[in-house]
Amino acid sequence: MNTTTPKLPLWQVLACGAAIVTLSMGIRHGFGLWLQPITQAQDWTRESFSFALAIQNLSWGIFGVFAGMLADRFGAFRVLLVGAVFYALGLMGMALSPTVWMFTLTTGILIGAAQAGTTYAIVYGVIGRNIAPERRSWAMGVAAAAGSFGQFLMVPVEGWLISNLGWQTALLVLAASALIIVPLALGLREPTATQAGPVHREQTILQALREAFQYRSFQLLMAGYFVCGFQVVFIGVHMPSYLKDQGLAPQVASTALALIGLFNVFGTYAAGALGQRMAKKYILASIYLLRSVAIVIFLWVPITPTSVYVFASVMGVLWLSTVPPTNAVVAQIFGVAHFSMLGGFIFFSHQIGSFMGVWLGGVLYDRTGSYDVVWYLAVALGVLAALVNLPVREQSIQRGPLRVAT
Numbered sequence: 001m002n003t004t005t006p007k008l009p010l011w012q013v014l015a016c017g018a019a020i021v022t023l024s025m026g027i028r029h030g031f032g033l034w035l036q037p038i039t040q041a042q043d044w045t046r047e048s049f050s051f052a053l054a055i056q057n058l059s060w061g062i063f064g065v066f067a068g069m070l071a072d073r074f075g076a077f078r079v080l081l082v083g084a085v086f087y088a089l090g091l092m093g094m095a096l097s098p099t100v101w102m103f104t105l106t107t108g109i110l111i112g113a114a115q116a117g118t119t120y121a122i123v124y125g126v127i128g129r130n131i132a133p134e135r136r137s138w139a140m141g142v143a144a145a146a147g148s149f150g151q152f153l154m155v156p157v158e159g160w161l162i163s164n165l166g167w168q169t170a171l172l173v174l175a176a177s178a179l180i181i182v183p184l185a186l187g188l189r190e191p192t193a194t195q196a197g198p199v200h201r202e203q204t205i206l207q208a209l210r211e212a213f214q215y216r217s218f219q220l221l222m223a224g225y226f227v228c229g230f231q232v233v234f235i236g237v238h239m240p241s242y243l244k245d246q247g248l249a250p251q252v253a254s255t256a257l258a259l260i261g262l263f264n265v266f267g268t269y270a271a272g273a274l275g276q277r278m279a280k281k282y283i284l285a286s287i288y289l290l291r292s293v294a295i296v297i298f299l300w301v302p303i304t305p306t307s308v309y310v311f312a313s314v315m316g317v318l319w320l321s322t323v324p325p326t327n328a329v330v331a332q333i334f335g336v337a338h339f340s341m342l343g344g345f346i347f348f349s350h351q352i353g354s355f356m357g358v359w360l361g362g363v364l365y366d367r368t369g370s371y372d373v374v375w376y377l378a379v380a381l382g383v384l385a386a387l388v389n390l391p392v393r394e395q396s397i398q399r400g401p402l403r404v405a406t
Contacts, residue, residue: 008130008190014139016187017123018146020080023181024087024118026150027174028111029261030158032237033254034094036244037167044100046241050362052104053237054355057229059112060119061344061351067116068125068344069205072337076122080185083117087178090114095171118181120144120323121347125340126188128331134276136331140324141272145265148320152261159254208338212345217333217392221326222349224284227385228322229353231291231378235315236260238361242371246303256312263316270317272324280325281392287318288389292382294318299375333397 035049071079090113093106116122123143131139161170203211212218240253274283298311330346331339361374 008126008188010131010135010139012187013126013130014142016184017126017143020118020181020184020188021120021123021143021147022150022153023177023184024083024115024150025147026154026261027087027091027158027178028115029150029236029257030155032240032257033155033158033162034167034171035237035241036250037162038103041167042103044103045362045366047362047366048100048103050237050358052100052108053233054359054362055104055108056112056115057233057351057354057358059109060115061112061348061354063113063116064121064347064351065341065344068121068340068342071122071125071340075190076126076340077185077189079117079122080188081182083114083122084179084181084185085114086110087114087118087181088175091171091175091178095168095175114178116344120147120327121340121343123188124327124343125336126190128336128339129190133332137272137275137280137324137328139272140327141269141275144268144272144320144323148261148264148268148316150261152258152265155257155261156254159251203337205338205341208334208342209345211397212334212342215333215397217394218330218342218346220388220392221329222346223388224288224385225322225326225346225350226353227288227381229350229355230357230381231295231353232319232357233354234357234361234374234378237358238365238371238374241365243303243308248303248305248308252305252308256308259309259312260316260319263313264319264321267317267319267321268324271321272328275325275328280329280394281389283325284322284389284392285386287321288382288385291315291318292379292386295375295379295382299372329392329394332394335396 031053035046038044039046039049067079067083090106090111093102093110097103097106120143124140127139127143128136158170158174161173165173236257239256240250243253243256244250271283271287294311294314298307301307326346327343330342334342357374357378360377361371364373365371
């Protein structure tokens with residue numbers, strides 16, 4: 001009996017995975033552009049909109065754990081199909097919800113579940129299972145760079161759609177676009193997922209979880225990823241309104257978000273490539289520290305379109321560049337049998353941070369009339385994240401005898 005697991009071609013995994021992440025991440029990156037049109041049209045507060053997006057990030061994290069478990073056991077293809085349908089339905093609900101409660105249900109819970117099934121944890125699981133360890137960090141960098149390109153591509157498109165079609169029609173167009181993920185998912189249909197029976201594993205799910213959560217480096221990676229979520233989602237959602245409050249035109253915010261996406265193409269690819277050559281914990285610590293430095297300088301210099309574009313470019317290099325090294329470390333330490341699930345738990349920590357960042361941004365703005373407190377909180381957390389990543393051990397974990405699992 002042939003026990004060799006068939007592998008998908010490298011080009012196919014990267015092309016289809018990158019296209020899926022481009023769409024999924026690109027659509028969500030522009031959600032901040034809808035804050036003012038929706039709150040003004042519906043007469044809602046910024047806190048209401050922020051709470052829905054905070055729930056979305058939390059939902060993404062919670063569902064991401066279970067989506068990862070399902071993808072590990074049954075393959076990514078089915079998870080991607082369900083995620084694409086949820087994405088389309090959630091965007092339709094975002095456009096048509098008449099109440100804050102319905103808006104939170106669709107924009108928050110449904111789109112969050114959709115993102116769990118169409119973004120990094122699922123695609124990275126396919127990469128981990130089909131690409132050799134010596135090229136894995138690089139491949140993850142390519143996929144993350146594709147997500148960044150999606151941000152660069154989609155934000156000006158979304159801004160154009162809002163300006164020319166109105167915010168509701170623009171969301172319906174995006175709902176139709178999300179369904180393109182369905183045919184792309186065929187390219188990530190792994191051979192083992194179409195054969196009878198699940199993949200053989202040396203650990204049960206509970207054994208894998210117990211091992212990970214008792215391992216100090218896993219805990220430290222989760223702490224760092226919490227900060228990543230706090231910083232990037234606060235900036236992505238609230239910077240357009242912050243800039244408008246400073247008297248800048250809406251086009252400045254759209255351009256800034258697009259620049260973040262453009263420069264993150266280079267940042268994520270570089271982080272993935274560097275992860276093949278140097279310790280990933282030093283890459284992560286440097287990213288978090290440089291984010292804090294960039295925010296402090298941005299807050300201290302006069303706010304002009306030029307200063308915004310420079311800040312956006314610098315933050316773009318650092319934006320999702322944490323993703324390839326963090327996920328590569330998880331795969332390196334624990335292996336790939338339960339990689340999507342463990343990556344889902346790491347990402348859940350990221351999404352708790354995202355919830356806090358986007359929600360606190362809205363709450364503290366409504367309370368104080370300013371974003372200053374949240375900006376400086378992001379700075380302090382960045383320094384903390386740099387410190388907690390330094391003790392991470394990247395070596396493969398040494399396991400004793402385990403009960404065989406299937």
